[in-house]
Amino acid sequence: MIEKLQIIQQRFDEVSDLIIQPDIIVDQKRYVQLNKEYKDLKILTEKGEQYKTLLSNIAEAEEIISDASDAEMVEMAKMQLEEAKESLPELEEDIKFLLIPKDPEDAKNIVVEIRAGTGGDEASIFAGDLYRMYSKFCQDKGWNVSLVDSSEGTAGGFKEIIFEASGEDCYGVMKFESGVHRVQRVPQTETQGRVHTSAATVMVLPEAEEFDVEINMNDVRVDYFCSSGPGGQSVNTTYSAVRLTHEPTGIVAQCQDQKSQHKNKDKALKVLRSRLYEMELAKKLEADSQKRNSLVSSGDRSAKIRTYNYPQGRVTDHRIGLTLYDLQNIINGDVHKLIDELQLYQNTEKLKEAGEVF
Template structure:
């Protein structure tokens, strides 16, 4: 382990020198990438220092105990040894997980698409509940959310809503949310008090840069139309909304949230690029998941991943068999515990197949 950590320290020292060089600072893209790597390695370097200190404390304590000439020092050394030996296995596990190679996509911002599935009006209301849940969660993380497009339901919520999330390690955190979410509850319109089951599909698309996906604009049909829904006097009077169709794949992206046609065009192109990128990424994730028989693949968008049961006040993630009796908390954005468990299972699977140790 110390050999690997020594390499980490060398790379950290190298980057520490690079990020203060004028030519690197001038290259914004490279500067941002190196700063991200610097931050990741800094955490590992700190763990390395703790590991070295702990190892030194164990050796020192054993020497004092072996000497045995000072009873008081021996007693203190035994306490120090017990504490260090209890901490060491925990620290080793933490370092192992941190040494697992990260997916390059994990640092990307995302487009989240929530679509109402089976269940009519109740499914649209549930899609709205999920949108509120995710925006509250993003707010708690200090991430910025911005609606790209929405199609409101007839009784509230959304038939479809697309929003952008920008922040740190967004895709790495939200990618396991992709799939079918199911709700079991008594709809407000239900007079007999019967529990209904509805569903909504969540897609999490890593935001693709231009160098990730090259789009030939000759392959794209662009349509302009009037915006619908709230938005002031310009709604239904100017053709500011934009719809793009990628003819080779049939993928469609549209944006009507901005009043400017130019801004809507840029954002629709971002969505289209992300969908094309995600389509290729999903194939790769499916192949990787088959190789490791992953429980928490983010590639299968048709898989039923979670149930929100209102009568019992519980949330169950079916991939890892996790059940929480904190439905209100989860729907108000407290999804970190579920995400932590999913990441732990995924990292454990990666660790098993990793050649790090």
């Protein structure tokens, strides 16, 4: 491991030098990549320094104990040795995990799309519940949340809602939420008190930068229309809403949240770029999942991933067989309990794969 840490230190010194070079600063794509690598390497080099200090403390304590000339010093050395040996395994595990190559997508901001599935009005209400759950979770993380587009359900909630979130490691945290979410509860419209099952689909897309996906605007049809829903006269009577259609793929993105046509076009373009990028990413994920056979990172958007059962107050994640009897807190934004377990599962799988390297 010491050899690996020396290589990391050399690369860190190299990247530290590169990010202050004028020609690198001018090349935005290269600069962003190197800046991200610098941050990751900095964490590793700091852990590496802790590791070397710990090994040095162990060697020093062992030397004092073997010398045995000063009883008081030996006693202190024994305590130091015990303390260092206790800290060593955890620090080694941390370093092993940090040495596993990170998914470059993890640091990206996200576009989240929630659509009502089977279940009529109840599915729309559930899609609204999921939107509130994720909004609260994102705000608790200190991320910025911005609405892109929505279509309200007839009895409340949303037939479809799209929002952006920006902050640290958004995609890395939220990527496990893609899939079909199922709810089992007595709908507000049900007079007999029977439990119904409804569903909503969540898609989490990494937000693509301009240099990730180049869109030829000659391939994009732009339509302007009047916004619907809340916003007053200025929104509803002007052609501020924008719909973009990427003709080669048929992918459509629209935004009607802003009063400015220009801002709506920018937001819709961001969603279009992210959807095109996600198409390529989905192919990669499919290839990776076949190779890795990982349930969590399969990227299968049609997979039923989670059930929210109201009568029993439980939430079950079917990918890792986890059931938590804390539905009310989870639906109120405390979804990190599930996300933490999913991340832990994936990290454990990664460590198993990388086991033979260390």
